[in-house]
Amino acid sequence: MGAEKVLRIGMIGSKFMGRAHSNAYVNGPRFFDLPMGVEMKQVAAQDEESLKKFAKQWGWESWTTKWRELVKNPEVDLVDVGTPNEMHRDQAIEAFENGKHVVCEKPLANTLPIAREMIKVAKKHKKQKAYVWFNYRRCPAVSLAYQMINSGRLGRILQVRCVYLQDWGGPETPLLWRFKKKHAGSGALGDLVAHSVDLARFLTGDDVKKVNGAVLHTVYKERMLLEGGGTGKSDVDDISLLLASFKSGMVASFEASRLARGYKNHNKIELHGEKGSLRFNLERMTELDFYDAELPAKEQGWSTINVSEAGAGHPYAENWWPAGHNLGYEHTFVNQFADMVNEMGGKKSLVPLPSFEDAYEVQRVLEAAVRSAKEGCDIPLSQVK
Numbered sequence: 452m453g454a455e456k457v458l459r460i461g462m463i464g465s466k467f468m469g470r471a472h473s474n475a476y477v478n479g480p481r482f483f484d485l486p487m488g489v490e491m492k493q494v495a496a497q498d499e500e501s502l503k504k505f506a507k508q509w510g511w512e513s514w515t516t517k518w519r520e521l522v523k524n525p526e527v528d529l530v531d532v533g534t535p536n537e538m539h540r541d542q543a544i545e546a547f548e549n550g551k552h553v554v555c556e557k558p559l560a561n562t563l564p565i566a567r568e569m570i571k572v573a574k575k576h577k578k579q580k581a582y583v584w585f586n587y588r589r590c591p592a593v594s595l596a597y598q599m600i601n602s603g604r605l606g607r608i609l610q611v612r613c614v615y616l617q618d619w620g621g622p623e624t625p626l627l628w629r630f631k632k633k634h635a636g637s638g639a640l641g642d643l644v645a646h647s648v649d650l651a652r653f654l655t656g657d658d659v660k661k662v663n664g665a666v667l668h669t670v671y672k673e674r675m676l677l678e679g680g681g682t683g684k685s686d687v688d689d690i691s692l693l694l695a696s697f698k699s700g701m702v703a704s705f706e707a708s709r710l711a712r713g714y715k716n717h718n719k720i721e722l723h724g725e726k727g728s729l730r731f732n733l734e735r736m737t738e739l740d741f742y743d744a745e746l747p748a749k750e751q752g753w754s755t756i757n758v759s760e761a762g763a764g765h766p767y768a769e770n771w772w773p774a775g776h777n778l779g780y781e782h783t784f785v786n787q788f789a790d791m792v793n794e795m796g797g798k799k800s801l802v803p804l805p806s807f808e809d810a811y812e813v814q815r816v817l818e819a820a821v822r823s824a825k826e827g828c829d830i831p832l833s834q835v836k
């Protein structure tokens with residue numbers, strides 16, 4: 452690790468998440484008063500031409516098409532894994548073994564046994580931090596929901612409803628790595644339900660006890676190959692539905708689709724408690740809806756909180772713009788990165804950071820859903836280790 456208080460970053464992957472994460476590294480130190488400096492040391496990806504351009508555009512000091520060079524680079528303290536899911540294992544494990552902190556994209560791995568291997572190595576290197584990009588925890592409205600739940604505003608939570616819908620078009624969408632089990636592990640399940648399960652666990656502080664049934668449905672089984680003509684097999688779920696019960700007795704539903712026409716990134720969570728309800732939808736990211744059942748009956752009704760008021764103590768508001776000047780998707784990554792640096796620098800993160808342990812627990816739920824869908828029965832999490 453560097454002797455002075457500087458965090459030197461190496462990132463693998465330079466496309467969608469590469470851009471989102473680079474933006475966090477550029478803007479984190481500009482908008483947050485961080486306990487350490489940040490240096491963007493090296494980026495790795497596959498295509499040399501676009502990588503060179505990417506590195507220059509985002510201010511990475513160097514680039515390489517060999518990720519193993521990056522995980523061994525003595526000038527790198529934190530390795531960011533933002534590659535297709537099948538690569539997370541080797542890249543994260545080798546980074547830990549080379550003494551690096553790691554932040555990995557979700558889902559942690561393609562399968563539960565691989566996730567188990569990863570968590571074992573992370574635990575062996577306990578002085579090194581191990582985070583996962585469950586970035587939606589840091590939508591300010593979600594962080595506020597966390598704070599409200601923890602201060603007892605909902606009382607006992609009875610039910611959680613998670614809906615995560617996207618619109619990837621029809622069978623004309625080509626066979627990206629995301630449609631292949633070998634590369635992605637699963638489809639909507641690992642991609643979308645993983646986020647929802649993390650949010651449900653994060654907000655309620657509760658763990659899934661049993662998956663009470665699941666449907667994993669592949670609608671389009673053939674897709675056009677990206678190159679060379681012809682078609683190839685898509686073998687992951689396009690639509691995932693599952694029911695679950697939690698240790699506290701709370702019940703939950705998770706619904707996710709990549710084929711929901713019109714829904715571009717509809718990530719919604721709703722929690723019903725004895726004293727009130729909360730609902731959040733990423734499509735209206737600044738807002739948190741609250742129903743306070745403790746108000747006199749004649750005053751009860753849904754209210755919408757615009758979560759952007761620094762003076763009101765809204766999460767992350769003091770780091771951004773005046774009230775009502777909305778934030779977007781990219782801010783969730785900046786907020787998470789700032790909290791990671793704060794924690795590494797000995798300060799407290801505003802709300803808990805997603806750890807490898809969290810991602811492993813999510814992976815157990817995904818595995819239980821796969822078994823439940825296959826076997827047509829309930830799967831207690833005690834049987835999924």
Ligand SMILES: NC(=O)c1ccc[n+]([C@@H]2O[C@H](COP(=O)([O-])OP(=O)(O)OC[C@H]3O[C@@H](n4cnc5c(N)ncnc54)[C@H](O)[C@@H]3O)[C@@H](O)[C@H]2O)c1
Binds near residue numbers: 467469518642
């Ligand atoms: N947190 C979120 O909101 C969110 C959103 C999208 C994707 N993701 C996750 O992020 C990860 C990456 O997804 P993406 O959408 O950025 O994928 P992408 O296809 O846009 O980019 C993948 C990157 O990985 C690089 N890569 C592939 N093989 C490589 C190799 N052998 N060596 C070095 N680099 C290699 C590619 O060059 C590319 O830069 C996935 O795990 C995905 O599930 C998370």
